[in-house]
Amino acid sequence: MSWTLKINGTPQTFEPSEQPATLADLLKQLQMDKAAVVAEVDGQVVPREHFAQTVLRDGQSIELIRFVGGG
Amino acid sequence: MDSLVIAGKSFRSRLFIGTGKFASTSVMAAAIEASGTEMVTVALRRVDIQNPCDDMLSAIDRTRYQLLPNTSGARDAAEAVRLARLARAASGIHWVKLEVTPDPYYLLPDGTETLKAAETLVKEGFVVLPYIHADPVLAKRLQEVGCATVMPLASPIGSNQGMRTKDSIAIIIEQATVPVVVDAGLGAPSHAAEAMEMGADAVLVNTAIATAADPVRMAAAFKQAVEAGRLAYEAGLPPKSTTAQASSPLTGFLRNE
Numbered sequence: 662m663s664w665t666l667k668i669n670g671t672p673q674t675f676e677p678s679e680q681p682a683t684l685a686d687l688l689k690q691l692q693m694d695k696a697a698v699v700a701e702v703d704g705q706v707v708p709r710e711h712f713a714q715t716v717l718r719d720g721q722s723i724e725l726i727r728f729v730g731g732g
Numbered sequence: 733m734d735s736l737v738i739a740g741k742s743f744r745s746r747l748f749i750g751t752g753k754f755a756s757t758s759v760m761a762a763a764i765e766a767s768g769t770e771m772v773t774v775a776l777r778r779v780d781i782q783n784p785c786d787d788m789l790s791a792i793d794r795t796r797y798q799l800l801p802n803t804s805g806a807r808d809a810a811e812a813v814r815l816a817r818l819a820r821a822a823s824g825i826h827w828v829k830l831e832v833t834p835d836p837y838y839l840l841p842d843g844t845e846t847l848k849a850a851e852t853l854v855k856e857g858f859v860v861l862p863y864i865h866a867d868p869v870l871a872k873r874l875q876e877v878g879c880a881t882v883m884p885l886a887s888p889i890g891s892n893q894g895m896r897t898k899d900s901i902a903i904i905i906e907q908a909t910v911p912v913v914v915d916a917g918l919g920a921p922s923h924a925a926e927a928m929e930m931g932a933d934a935v936l937v938n939t940a941i942a943t944a945a946d947p948v949r950m951a952a953a954f955k956q957a958v959e960a961g962r963l964a965y966e967a968g969l970p971p972k973s974t975t976a977q978a979s980s981p982l983t984g985f986l987r988n989e
Contacts, residue, residue, distance in 0.1 A: 669778045697787030698779060699822030706821045724778065726818055728789050730760060731775025731804050732750025732889065732916075732938030 664719040684715040687723070699726045734966065736933055738911055739827075739859040739880040741798065743770045746928065747958040748800070748913065749951070750938025751788070753890075759947055761791045767951035771798045773829055773936065775805070776819055789823075800861065802829040808842070809849035816853055828853060829883070831863040839889045843870045847877065854878035863915055866897035871904045871912075882908060883936065885916040886927065890939040892919025895926050905931045921950075921957030928961025929969060 664675045666687075681687035684707060688695045700707045700715075701724040707715050717723075736743040748771040754760035764772055772792060792799065801819030806812035809832065816828040830853065832845040846862050847870065853860050859880045864870055866884040874882055884901050887893035894917060895901070905912050911933035918924050924935045937954055944950035 669781060671781070691781060693779065694787060697789070699776070699818050701818065706817055708821055725781070726776050726822070727779050727787065728774045728801070728819075728822065729777045730751035730754060730788060731802050732752045732773055732936070 662719075666717065666719075667722040669723075669725055681717055683713055683717060684711075684723075685713040687717060688712065688725075691725075693725065697727050700724065701726070734962075736911060738861075743798070743934070744768075745770045745955070745958075746934040746962055747924070747954055748773065748915075748934055748936040749941065750936060751792075751942075752938050753942035754947060755942075757788055757791045760788075760942070763941055763947045763951040764792065764797065766948045766955065767941070768955045769797065771800055771934075773800045773802050773938070775802050776815055776822070777805075798827065799823060799825050800827050800829050801825060802863075803831050803849075804833070806832050806849075807834040808832060809845040809852070812845070812849040813852050816849075816858060817856075820858070826857055827859040827861070827880075829861050829863060830879075833889075841865055841885070843867060846870075847873055850874055850879050851877045861913065866900035866904060868900060868903040868907055871908060875908060875910050879910060881911045881913050881933075883913040883915040886914050886923065887917030889916045891917050892940055893917050894919055894923035898926075898930070901927070901932070902930055921953045924954055925957040925961035925964075928958055929964045931965050934958075 664680050665672050681690055695712055703722055736746050745768045747767055747769050749764055749767050749769045750773045751760055803812040803815040806815055812832050820826055830849055832842045833839045834842050841863050850860050850862050861881045861883055862874050862879050863883045871882040884904055887896040913934045913936055914927040914932045915936040918937050919940045927935050941947050941950045
């Protein structure tokens, strides 16, 4: 069965073969440097050292955030 | 010059730099270097999933500069607290420039929500530097709840209008027991010098440097202006007079009285 994860507000469908087991797997799939990213899963901040242990499920809402220039 | 101390940390430079609006990361890094600053602000935004780009933080040497994540984009206290927590998770830094700006046109800060967020964040162990309107009463309230500084605006963010709130900032400086950092609207080195001569403890500048024709030279100009203004404040400005006060002796003229 396919999954839908809402990533940064946009729903994305994942077929069974491409479903990321953990947050770290998702970042790898999206080709993101995990050192530069901070994540929230269903409104809860996930510390970077827990990315690999954070198991993902269908229907979750994930925010991936990074630092940018700002005043 | 005296050092500036915020939350027990000493800063030799009284110029804080914002990192927005620079044409490139390399220009930003060169401007930071030229400014002599030891405190730089950064913002948090969603990653563009289609286009994850480089980490701008890698251009900032965190052993030399205190990173100050801001809560820009927050429209109320809850959003600001969420951003501060995310910034801490991302960087391990518990310093935050607290800004709550619900109005996108003037970007003026919401004092009520800022105070609410400040109380929460101080309790959670954050070093809170709140961006506020030049409101002396609010500045006192923020100080009372444990903020590390107050950061009144000179004029709206990015407007380059200079010290439009000068009289109120003077009252804040007179009453504050925490450092006063004049933030927003400083469009020229002379504006920064003016704030420092009044006794502001530091200034925060972004747009005036980042959008100058030569940001690196402008950063150097602000550095000198901030140092000159501080030195003048420490030296003690002489009183003003409505009439002339002769600089040369008023005796021994070559004429017969």
